[in-house]
Amino acid sequence: MNELNTKGQLLKTAARAWAVADTETKNRVLSAIADTLMAQADTILKENEQDLIAARENGLSVAMQDRLLLTKDRIQGIADGVRKVIDLPDPVGEITDVVTRPNGLRIETHTVPLGVIGIIYEARPNVTVDSAVLCLKAGNAVFLRGGKEATRSNAALVACMKEAIRQAGMPEDAIQLLSDQSRETAKEFMRLNTYLDVLIPRGGAGLIRAVVEQSTVPVIETGSGNCHVYVDDSADLPMALSILINAKCSRPSVCNAAETLLVHQSVAEAFLTMAEPALKEQGVEVRGCAKTCALMPSAKPATDEDFYTEYNDLILSVKVVEDVDEAIVHINTHSTRHSEAIVTKTQAHADAFVAGIDSAAVYVNASTRFTDGFEFGFGAEIGISTQKLHARGPMGLRALTSYRYQIYGDGQIR
């Protein structure tokens, strides 16, 4: 039996114990995890240092090295994050519906854990703990497949978590880390339907595409965000500028950052003239349609490809549109269905935009940057779904649950 099947079997068994664990027990485990992480910070940092040495030897980019890096402060941050999950309501065991049928059958709908969740991610060791803890709180077992650059860090973090679970008297098998880092095994991991109930990729567009392409386990697609800000003819232009600069520049590398500005033709000149120096000050490169280039001397011409691109960088594509309808069609054609915003004072245009846009989060007069589990008040986030099945937009603990029908009778037959 290979590692996948051995660990899959352990997870499936452990998942049954976790599914029926009460809230207090799960919180006791989380508390022990936070304590153990702090108590063993030195060990974790030593292993992380080894990963970093290897990363430098292998010529990993400085940005990637920074993602990989753990410090005492970062471990403290991870442990604080675990403690915050303790305070969140338990999403499991709720009865969401009770119906008694004419034949006397009582049909109850109960929230239950998903079961065994696979997480496939890159070289960010914090994801190891964040994901595992959210899965456990929702009563799930979790199979982690992290980036190979973080192998030693992840092993140390998982060892900590397992020790804490053991201390708290629960089955430590509920967390497994895939050690075999081969591509072949990653592929098999994505086809482990016997053991995995769902697979959540967390990482860049390439990883997510690969998982969607190759997985036979049900996937929740996350994180790819080609987000738009549309400035309507009746927009408060200073508000529009503030939203645009926030959406584009406050953290350009994240998925809820804006990539494209659409501007109504009748305010294009006024708005683009106002926006040009502000964007320049932020170091934003503008790639515009012909009309944009005519109005904004610093803009380079945009290709069709630009409008499909999630730059994750200080680059903005800009297009002048005829009206809100053209904006809607452009967005539905080019976006990744993540987050889009309209800035307008016209209720009818806001309504048309909200109804017409096929994205997870549609904003009226606010920045796309709010698409986030914490900003939505979920207290946590396992990712941002860009598919429509199961969960859409920011996913909190509830997204890590399913439901079960419990039907009570007294001998009914059909």
Add this chain to the structure above:
Amino acid sequence: MNELNTKGQLLKTAARAWAVADTETKNRVLSAIADTLMAQADTILKENEQDLIAARENGLSVAMQDRLLLTKDRIQGIADGVRKVIDLPDPVGEITDVVTRPNGLRIETHTVPLGVIGIIYEARPNVTVDSAVLCLKAGNAVFLRGGKEATRSNAALVACMKEAIRQAGMPEDAIQLLSDQSRETAKEFMRLNTYLDVLIPRGGAGLIRAVVEQSTVPVIETGSGNCHVYVDDSADLPMALSILINAKCSRPSVCNAAETLLVHQSVAEAFLTMAEPALKEQGVEVRGCAKTCALMPSAKPATDEDFYTEYNDLILSVKVVEDVDEAIVHINTHSTRHSEAIVTKTQAHADAFVAGIDSAAVYVNASTRFTDGFEFGFGAEIGISTQKLHARGPMGLRALTSYRYQIYGDGQIR
């Protein structure tokens, strides 16, 4: 541009119009569809006759020919089914949550259609209309890929539905039938992520496995049912027998039929002695564990494979178990997570069974045959989900929707 992309594009455009259609409009379309089906019954039957001639020439089994067959009565039944969907509540446009955040952002959660739904199915022409109508009622566009044996029947049914939609003043592009029946195109259909939001296979285990294996579009896995009845030590044995016979024999070919009987060791002799003549009378072949075979002379020995098998036939595998815990472990190991029943008078055993079983529907003292959208009171059914993502168990109209966050601000930035 090939057929998939051309029709995909038409569907995507039509889906936007359907997403914002009001209930009255959608119901008007459904009513027109029912009328047109009846008005054009002769044309439909003529095309169906051609499919049947080809089916006989190609040596299709009698059972398959029967599934393919349409009659005036069956068309009436299909039209009646359409009219029933008119009466169901519109699942779209409901506001399920409103939260105002400390920064003043108002976050509303609205139910919205899934978008474009792909249905891949076998040679049952009724599925063409049933599926399309449910998708339309929930505001979706639908891309149908039916079995090649029903090509002419399906084309006639789709032509009828399109004509009705046109009459009702809505975009008929919301229904498309894939005419290219090649395997290669079926494969591409399952990878049409640009246009399809979800893919629902409706058919036998082979079709469903192929779709799960090959699809990159999010799939809702349906219909495979290796269901269990467990007779506990405190069971009312006549009730247990009535439930077993109903679950096994009332319609053995369907997914909610029972395939395996588990019986507590302390009542095994009494129950199996009672069950043997009843099963024999129904023509059920029993394949049992060693203990079963000792107690039931007519039983053949079961292989391990038997306990994993969905017979869809008058065959029953039987195993004597030590207690409810062994029953739970056996079921979680062998079942397809569809429906399982316990017959017991012991509340603690019922509770342990319900909490411990990892299936969509868990019954206490009732037949597994109730796992059905109509029996659950949904008024319709697009299939029975055996996965945990998105929808579980019988799926009604609500399962054909997603949700969208609509966020209203007055210039909030982060």
